[in-house]
Amino acid sequence: MTDEQVYLQKLLTEIKGETSQCALMEVCGTHTMAIARSGVRELVPPQLKLLSGPGCPVCVTAQGDIDAVVEMVKNPALTLLTFGDMMRVPGTNSSLQEERSRGADIRVVYSPLDALAAAGQMPDRQVVFLGIGFETTAPTVGATIQQAKEMGLANFSVLSLHKVVPPALEVIFGDPDIQMDGLICPGHVVAVTGIEPYRQLAEKAHKPMVVTGFETRDILEGIVMLLRQLRRDRAQVEIQYRRVVRPEGNKVAQQTLQDVFETDDCRWRGLGLIPQSGLKIRPKYKDYDARIRFEVPVIEDVPIKGCACGEVLRGLITPRECALFGKGCTPLQPIGPCMVSQEGACAAYYRYTPKKGRL
Numbered sequence: 001m002t003d004e005q006v007y008l009q010k011l012l013t014e015i016k017g018e019t020s021q022c023a024l025m026e027v028c029g030t031h032t033m034a035i036a037r038s039g040v041r042e043l044v045p046p047q048l049k050l051l052s053g054p055g056c057p058v059c060v061t062a063q064g065d066i067d068a069v070v071e072m073v074k075n076p077a078l079t080l081l082t083f084g085d086m087m088r089v090p091g092t093n094s095s096l097q098e099e100r101s102r103g104a105d106i107r108v109v110y111s112p113l114d115a116l117a118a119a120g121q122m123p124d125r126q127v128v129f130l131g132i133g134f135e136t137t138a139p140t141v142g143a144t145i146q147q148a149k150e151m152g153l154a155n156f157s158v159l160s161l162h163k164v165v166p167p168a169l170e171v172i173f174g175d176p177d178i179q180m181d182g183l184i185c186p187g188h189v190v191a192v193t194g195i196e197p198y199r200q201l202a203e204k205a206h207k208p209m210v211v212t213g214f215e216t217r218d219i220l221e222g223i224v225m226l227l228r229q230l231r232r233d234r235a236q237v238e239i240q241y242r243r244v245v246r247p248e249g250n251k252v253a254q255q256t257l258q259d260v261f262e263t264d265d266c267r268w269r270g271l272g273l274i275p276q277s278g279l280k281i282r283p284k285y286k287d288y289d290a291r292i293r294f295e296v297p298v299i300e301d302v303p304i305k306g307c308a309c310g311e312v313l314r315g316l317i318t319p320r321e322c323a324l325f326g327k328g329c330t331p332l333q334p335i336g337p338c339m340v341s342q343e344g345a346c347a348a349y350y351r352y353t354p355k356k357g358r359l
Helices: 003-016 029-038 063-072 084-088 096-101 112-121 138-151 165-173 186-195 194-207 215-231 250-261 283-288 309-313 345-352
Strands: 022-026 049-053 078-082 105-108 125-131 156-160 180-184 209-212 238-239 261-270 272-281
Touching: 003 215, 022 084, 022 215, 022 272, 029 180, 029 215, 063 078, 063 096, 078 084, 078 112, 084 096, 084 105, 096 105, 112 125, 112 138, 112 156, 138 156, 138 250, 138 283, 156 209, 156 272, 156 283, 165 194, 165 272, 180 186, 180 215, 186 194, 186 209, 186 250, 194 209, 194 238, 209 215, 250 261, 272 283, 309 345
Parallel strands: 022 049, 022 180, 078 105, 078 125, 125 156, 180 209, 209 238
Antiparallel strands: 261 272
């Protein structure tokens, strides 16, 4: 065995020595996929549950917001640019992929700067970038809006569906139906925000938190650090992912967020309306706010019949407990967003967990 294998085995031995019942939740879609891909969930003892939370930005986008975007792209003067995962997310009656097949001008890009460049190349079109994500991606979108203003680019705007993580965690901590003892924190989000918002939550809810990286070693170390806190009845924020995360976060990114966005009440799939959990564009950049420019409608959320994505996002059930999992809902024919997104819990379970029990 290599030194790395010996070390991983040592971590697993300590984890398997845990005798008390406990549940740990990861709140990052990349963690969800990494845990499934590495097989960590199958390696830990049965008394230790690893739950998936609301860490996939595509998945937590409210159904009404998806429907509003679908309505918006029917405007023939508009070109929408977005990330690939959003194309197949089912709305109530359609999806962006379906609307593109009907003639809507919808294109996949890899960054908001691609959308900015497209706007410069199409001066006769209104170009809208659909911005989703958490504090990780919002600064790059904010910087793009700043650049658009500096350029005086009149045909570019952003529809911001960005969210901030801590308010959602507060809802989860306050839900008596969600049995969770510790939190695997989103490494890339905390790299931007710093640990202060999470320190306040840890103290308030008396829940230990560890900011963890995405390799198998990172995840196992994070689990061990959480278990040690639980044994000592501690509730602190620790950083395992020190090669990336600093306690103070990224000040430049924080300044961009503060300049371009302000918090607002926001709907989350599975969690409902959460106060001050969304990022809307500040009035000083209103000329680049697609919600204002195109009078984007507010559409009521209509649950997808039979889809338990909301329960999965709250950690109440695992994807396999959804009646549609692997039957009517598969990656090729997804019914809910948790099966669509590359960071979705249902997609992770379907792709990586053992086939036993899969229909």
